[in-house]
Amino acid sequence: xxxxxxxxxxxxxxxxxxxxxxxxxxxxxxxxxxxxxxxxxxxxxxxxxxxxxxxxxxxxxxxxxxxxxxxxxxxxxxxxxxxxxxxxxxxxxxxxxxx
Amino acid sequence: xxxxxxxxxxxxxxxxxxxxxxxxxxxxxxxxxxxxxxxxxxxxxxxxxxxxxxxxxxxxxxxxxxxxxxxxxxxxxxxxxxxxxxxxxxxxxxxxxxxxxxxxxxxxxxxxxxxxxxxxxxxxxxxxxxxxxxxxxxxxxxxxxxxxxxxxxxxxxxxxxxxxxxxxxxxxxxxxxxxxxxxxxxxxxxxxxxxxxxxxxxxxxxxxxxxxxxxxxxxxxxxxxxxxxxxxxxxxxxxxxxxxxxxxxxxxxxxxxxxxxxxxxxxxxxxxxxxxxxxxxxxxxxxxxxxxxxxxxxxxxxxxxxxxxxxxxxxxxxxxxxxxxxxxxxxxxxxxxxxxxxxxxxxxxxxxxxxxxxxxxxxxxxxxxxxxxxxxxxx
Ligand code: SF4
Ligand code: SF4
Numbered sequence: 183x184x185x186x187x188x189x190x191x192x193x194x195x196x197x198x199x200x201x202x203x204x205x206x207x208x209x210x211x212x213x214x215x216x217x218x219x220x221x222x223x224x225x226x227x228x229x230x231x232x233x234x235x236x237x238x239x240x241x242x243x244x245x246x247x248x249x250x251x252x253x254x255x256x257x258x259x260x261x262x263x264x265x266x267x268x269x270x271x272x273x274x275x276x277x278x279x280x281x
Numbered sequence: 282x283x284x285x286x287x288x289x290x291x292x293x294x295x296x297x298x299x300x301x302x303x304x305x306x307x308x309x310x311x312x313x314x315x316x317x318x319x320x321x322x323x324x325x326x327x328x329x330x331x332x333x334x335x336x337x338x339x340x341x342x343x344x345x346x347x348x349x350x351x352x353x354x355x356x357x358x359x360x361x362x363x364x365x366x367x368x369x370x371x372x373x374x375x376x377x378x379x380x381x382x383x384x385x386x387x388x389x390x391x392x393x394x395x396x397x398x399x400x401x402x403x404x405x406x407x408x409x410x411x412x413x414x415x416x417x418x419x420x421x422x423x424x425x426x427x428x429x430x431x432x433x434x435x436x437x438x439x440x441x442x443x444x445x446x447x448x449x450x451x452x453x454x455x456x457x458x459x460x461x462x463x464x465x466x467x468x469x470x471x472x473x474x475x476x477x478x479x480x481x482x483x484x485x486x487x488x489x490x491x492x493x494x495x496x497x498x499x500x501x502x503x504x505x506x507x508x509x510x511x512x513x514x515x516x517x518x519x520x521x522x523x524x525x526x527x528x529x530x531x532x533x534x535x536x537x538x539x540x541x542x543x544x545x546x547x548x549x550x551x552x553x554x555x556x557x558x559x560x561x562x563x564x565x566x567x568x569x570x571x572x573x574x575x576x577x578x579x580x581x582x583x584x585x586x587x588x589x590x591x592x593x594x595x596x597x598x599x600x601x602x603x604x605x606x607x608x609x610x611x612x613x614x615x616x617x618x619x620x621x622x623x624x625x626x627x628x629x630x631x632x633x634x635x636x637x638x639x640x641x642x643x644x645x646x647x648x649x650x651x652x653x654x655x656x657x658x659x660x
Contacts (some may be wrong), residue, residue: 189573191631210475213500214624226293234626235423237457251458252423252627255620256574259627259634 192216192232194250199223201246207249208238327398332374337444339374346395366391370412372439376405380446383487385476386432387453388413388421397480406482409434417517419623422459429461429468436469451476451491453484454498455623500623507563510621514559514614521610525551528606528649532599532656546587546593547603547652550586554607557585558614564619573629575637578615582608598655605648609641616641 197208197217204222208226217238218227224246228231236251284632318470327350330344368389375398376382387397394410401408411431417421421427436442436450452460454475462473477486479541486493533540562569562578569577586604589595595603616637619625654660 187572188625188629190632191624191626193626193628207462211454211462213454213457213478213498215495215499231624232626234628235458237422240459240461241457241463242332243463250628255627256616256630256634257620257627259631263634268445 187230188233192226192229192234194234194248195226195229195232196248197224197226197236198246198248199225200243203244203246204241205243207241207243211237211241213237290320312481315364318488327368329393332378337440339407341399342373342375342408344355344375344398344400344404346399350395355415367415368394368410370410370435372435372441372444373408373410375401377409378407380404380444382407382445383451383491384441384445384449385451385483386411386454386456388416388418388427390415390417390421393417393480397483400480400483404487406487408440409439409450410443418453419455422456425459427456428459429464432460432465434466434469436471442470444463448472449474449491451486454478454493455500502566502622502624504564507566507621508560511560511563514621515556515604518555518559518614521555522552532652534656546595547599549593550595550607551588551610552604552605553589554582554585554610555614557581558611562615562618563610566618573633574600574619574625575612575616575641577634578618579608581615582611585611596655596660598658598660599652602648602650602652602655605644605651607648609645609648612637612644613641630657 187276195216200210202222202224204224206219206224208224209219210215212232213235214228214231214233216226216228216232217224221227232249234249236249239245239247239249239251323364327347328340329342331338332341365451368391370389382405385397385401386409387393389410389412394408411421411427412435413431415424416424416426416597418427432450432452442448448471449472450465451474455478457475460473460576462475464469465473474491475493476491478500479492479497482493482497486497525584526548529551530544532547533544558578562581565581566577569580571577571580583604586600586607589607590597590600590604616633619633
């Protein structure tokens with residue numbers, strides 16, 4: 183397995199164990215196997231692998247997960263800073279090809 | 282081509298309510314259906330015909346990439362005509378699907394669409410293409426264009442419920458940041474199944490009864506994945522390459538005896554750093570020390586600068602200066618590689634930008650200063 187952990191990965195990921203109903207949907211959508219389920223409760227098993235994509239939070243039926251989702255792309259962040267807007271990779275303007 | 286789009290009286294419409302598809306190579310798309318009416322003369326060469334399904338006609342997609350597809354895709358990789366590389370959104374068919382066949386959802390970025398359809402030889406399926414404005418699934422999901430509302434709109438707009446009798450949609454797993462599966466089910470009755478990360482695994486996924494193996498579920502970021510974007514990066518870095526060339530020539534001033542050798546040495550070092558940053562950095566990503574990308578790049582640039590200076594026999598002052606330039610440059614290009622990965626978090630990338638912007642600029646300025654000074658004073 184490649185070491186795909188990155189600085190500050192998963193910092194903003196919080197799972198509210200009390201709210202979790204153990205449906206397992208968050209495990210199914212996470213592309214980095216960050217979350218594990220034990221005794222009917224989801225928990226963060228591999229925080230360093232979390233790229234804060236927000237898939238788990240969007241698909242949790244009881245909103246037990248919060249994560250500050252966004253694009254982990256330096257070019258987008260710089261562009262956002264220059265324009266004073268939120269980071270956005272300007273893919274649909276036709277000029278950029280960040281992804 | 283024209284005949285494909287002239288209405289064929291009745292042929293695709295006389296079909297009774299029964300959903301028994303038959304291929305009508307020259308049938309016309311149903312003009313009443315959103316997503317099909319607009320296909321018209323914009324149907325690409327990948328549409329090999331139309332399939333009648335009940336009272337409907339659905340564009341049939343070829344699973345073979347033609348030379349034209351491949352050239353077009355290469356062009357996109359190199360950044361030419363990227364904007365026009367889209368597929369009309371809507372419902373497509375592949376093979377000879379029936380109402381029980383699976384529905385695969387994808388984005389309308391031509392490269393994504395192609396990488397899916399070329400995996401589908403011999404498979405009968407429906408492909409639902411969402412309008413992501415020509416952006417791949419992962420980026421579009423992040424922006425929300427590959428999202429719940431677009432999916433709901435396409436499911437109802439194409440009246441998918443009349444084409445298939447089951448109520449399942451297979452989505453690429455990397456689309457999950459944009460799609461709330463439960464909401465889709467509430468609004469359309471269709472259940473979202475999260476398919477494999479890669480289109481290449483779709484065949485295995487389908488034949489395993491729509492079950493993912495562990496390997497299909499996680500993002501791998503192997504050598505090939507890391508290098509696919511390298512050609513684009515290289516082509517797009519031409520202004521930097523030009524600047525490096527100009528700098529190399531300038532540093533040979535006052536162009537006395539042997540200036541060519543001087544210029545050549547400096548240029549080789551600088552262009553080499555650029556090449557290394559665009560090709561070597563992705564290749565060595567997991568070998569380089571540090572977890573942050575800018576320091577990884579800096580290490581690469583510094584090591585290269587030292588080796589090249591010694592090998593090319595540069596005066597120590599110039600060598601030091603150019604090594605600093607190379608360090609700053611590769612750090613910066615490395616930092617920008619965060620946009621090409623699927624594992625860097627926004628919090629981390631933000632931190633990196635904030636921490637490395639000024640050091641990069643300062644190192645670059647210092648390097649340029651020392652280089653120029655070494656040429657003037659001669660050390
Ligand atoms: S934010 Fe993305 S990577 Fe992190 S745990 Fe959730 S789904 Fe996994
Ligand atoms: S999706 Fe939400 S409720 Fe379901 S297991 Fe994950 S955290 Fe718990």
